[in-house]
Amino acid sequence: MKYSFFLDETGDHGLNYVDNNFPLFLLCGCLIREDHLKSIEKAINSFKQNYFKTEKVILHSRDIRKCEGAFQILFDLNIKEVFYRDLNLILKNEEFTIIGSGIDKNEHIKKYGKGAKDPYSLALSFVIERLVFYLDKTDKDSTIEILVEDRGKREDGMLLSHFNSTMDRGTYFVNSNRLKKKIVKFGFHSKKDNIVGLQIADLCAYPLARHILNPDEPYVPFQVIRHKIYCNEKGEYEGWGLKVFP
Numbered sequence: 060m061k062y063s064f065f066l067d068e069t070g071d072h073g074l075n076y077v078d079n080n081f082p083l084f085l086l087c088g089c090l091i092r093e094d095h096l097k098s099i100e101k102a103i104n105s106f107k108q109n110y111f112k113t114e115k116v117i118l119h120s121r122d123i124r125k126c127e128g129a130f131q132i133l134f135d136l137n138i139k140e141v142f143y144r145d146l147n148l149i150l151k152n153e154e155f156t157i158i159g160s161g162i163d164k165n166e167h168i169k170k171y172g173k174g175a176k177d178p179y180s181l182a183l184s185f186v187i188e189r190l191v192f193y194l195d196k197t198d199k200d201s202t203i204e205i206l207v208e209d210r211g212k213r214e215d216g217m218l219l220s221h222f223n224s225t226m227d228r229g230t231y232f233v234n235s236n237r238l239k240k241k242i243v244k245f246g247f248h249s250k251k252d253n254i255v256g257l258q259i260a261d262l263c264a265y266p267l268a269r270h271i272l273n274p275d276e277p278y279v280p281f282q283v284i285r286h287k288i289y290c291n292e293k294g295e296y297e298g299w300g301l302k303v304f305p
Contacts, residue, residue, distance in 0.1 A: 060198055061093040064158075064190060065256035066207045069120075069264040072179040077164045083272055085161040086182035087264035090190065090203075091256055095154040100255045102149045110142060117250055118146075118258040120265045147283045150262065157263055157287045158193065160185035160302040161271045170305050180221040185302040188230050191241050193289045193300070202243045208257050209247040219245070263287070271303055 070084040091099060104114045116129045126133045133139040162178035194201050205222075209215050222245055229235040248254055266280035289300025297303070 060201045062194070062198075062201055062203045063091050063093070063096055063256055064203050064205045065089045065091065065254070065260040066183075066186070066205060067257060067260035067264045068179070068182075069268045072162075072177060072182075074164060074168060074175055074178070077168070079165075081268075081272070082165045083161050083163055083268050084178040084182065085159060085264060085268040085271065086179065086186055087157065087159040087260050087267055088186050088190065089256060089260040089263060090156040090158060090193070091259075092154065096256060099149075099153045099155065099259065102153060103255045103258065106145055106149060109145070110138075115253065117253055118262060119250075120261050124265075146262075147280075150259070150283050150287075155259065155287060156193065156289050156300070157267070157284060158186050158189045158289050158300045159264070159267045160189075160304065161268060162304050163271075166305050177217075177221075179218060181304060183218070183221060184225055184230050185304065187225060187238070187242070188233050189289060189300060189302065191233050191237060194241060201241070203241055204244040205242060205246070206254065206257060207245070207247050208261075209249055215247050219247075267301065271301075 066086060066088045068084070068086050070081055071078065072084045103118070107114045107116050107118075110116075110132065111129055122128050123130050123133070133142060160182040162182055164178060167175050167178065190203065194203070207215075207218070210218075226238050226242065227235055229238060248257065250257075262280075263284050266278060266284055269276070269278050270281040285296075288296040290296040291299050
């Protein structure tokens with residue numbers, strides 16, 4: 060069976076500056092099986108047609124929260140209520156698995172100082188490891204295509220270099236041959252490509268980060284997607300589908 064793994068981020072991965080209101084970098088991946096992807100695309104496109112009369116609107120978490128661009132319709136509280144209800148139903152009912160990793164930049168710098176590694180590279184390694192663990196358990200013969208939203212020529216080049224290095228050397232827990240057998244493609248895509256899977260990852264990234272920063276806060280968007288996070292037999296997702304470092 061073929062899978063697509065859509066990656067999105069929230070927060071700044073740079074270590075030269077830490078925003079104390081949001082001192083976290085998080086990479087969120089949504090793993091979607093080929094047949095399930097068609098169902099999600101159909102549901103999201105129907106949702107867009109219902110609210111915007113077009114499928115061209117890009118679902119972007121920040122724009123939705125800020126009611127910017129096409130999402131100015133959400134200033135109408137009646138529309139906002141049913142919009143979130145319908146969107147949350149899609150996220151709740153469609154089939155996908157979340158694997159994410161958050162890097163606490165303050166703690167990372169405090170612990171490793173000048174030896175602190177790039178949070179994006181760290182998060183990507185953690186996510187790829189868990190992606191392999193999950194599929195080895197659920198679908199051993201599967202293959203994965205990883206899709207990432209582009210961030211600029213320099214940033215994309217650095218990320219691709221780290222990905223290639225990870226594939227060549229493996230990680231602490233997953234060797235190179237195991238990675239190469241499972242991951243068959245890695246590619247960048249523009250936001251304007253309107254890829255539904257990347258939009259799903261974007262919608263899930265901020266709630267994950269918000270939960271890590273304020274775990275006791277009853278944040279509704281996190282509760283909607285909580286059951287999608289890769290977990291162990293006991294239902295525990297911390298360290299499994301949600302790795303926080305250090």
